[in-house]
Amino acid sequence: MKPVHLVIRDLEVASLKGELSPTFLDEYAWRNGEKVTALYALAARNALPVAVEQGRNDHVEKSWESRVDESAVERALDAESERNMRRLREAREDDRPAALRRQTRNALYPIKRGG
Numbered sequence: 001m002k003p004v005h006l007v008i009r010d011l012e013v014a015s016l017k018g019e020l021s022p023t024f025l026d027e028y029a030w031r032n033g034e035k036v037t038a039l040y041a042l043a044a045r046n047a048l049p050v051a052v053e054q055g056r057n058d059h060v061e062k063s064w065e066s067r068v069d070e071s072a073v074e075r076a077l078d079a080e081s082e083r084n085m086r087r088l089r090e091a092r093e094d095d096r097p098a099a100l101r102r103q104t105r106n107a108l109y110p111i112k113r114g115g
Contacts, residue, residue, distance in 0.1 A: 001032065001033050001034060002032055002034070004042070007032075007034065007039070007042060008042060008046055010028065011039070011042060011043055011046070011048050012046070012048060014028075015043075015048040015049065018051065020043065020048060020049070020050055020051060021050065021051040021052075021053050022050065022053055023053060025039045025040065025043075025050070
């Protein structure tokens with residue numbers, strides 16, 4: 001992946017030559033390990049017109065639909081909440097704040113072991 005200013009420079013050069021097209025962006029993304037959608041976004045942000053090719057107007061299409069799986073997000077949030085509550089309960093049982101429970105090399109409060 002190239003730095004952003006170099007990618008923008010390459011897009012500007014291609015635009016001035018009249019070569020900035022969906023095929024050019026696909027090949028550029030493949031050669032440099034970039035994402036095609038990011039190249040379209042950079043071109044749009046820097047007011048670089050992408051030429052329309054016969055049968056290739058995917059960058060003009062604005063009706064992209066995406067749907068978030070709400071149940072998956074809810075399950076992930078519930079699992080994260082459960083993990084946080086478990087850590088909080090463990091910290092309370094240890095009589096110290098959770099931040100002090102992490103054992104470091106020079107810990108002021110060593111973790112209590114059963115014994």
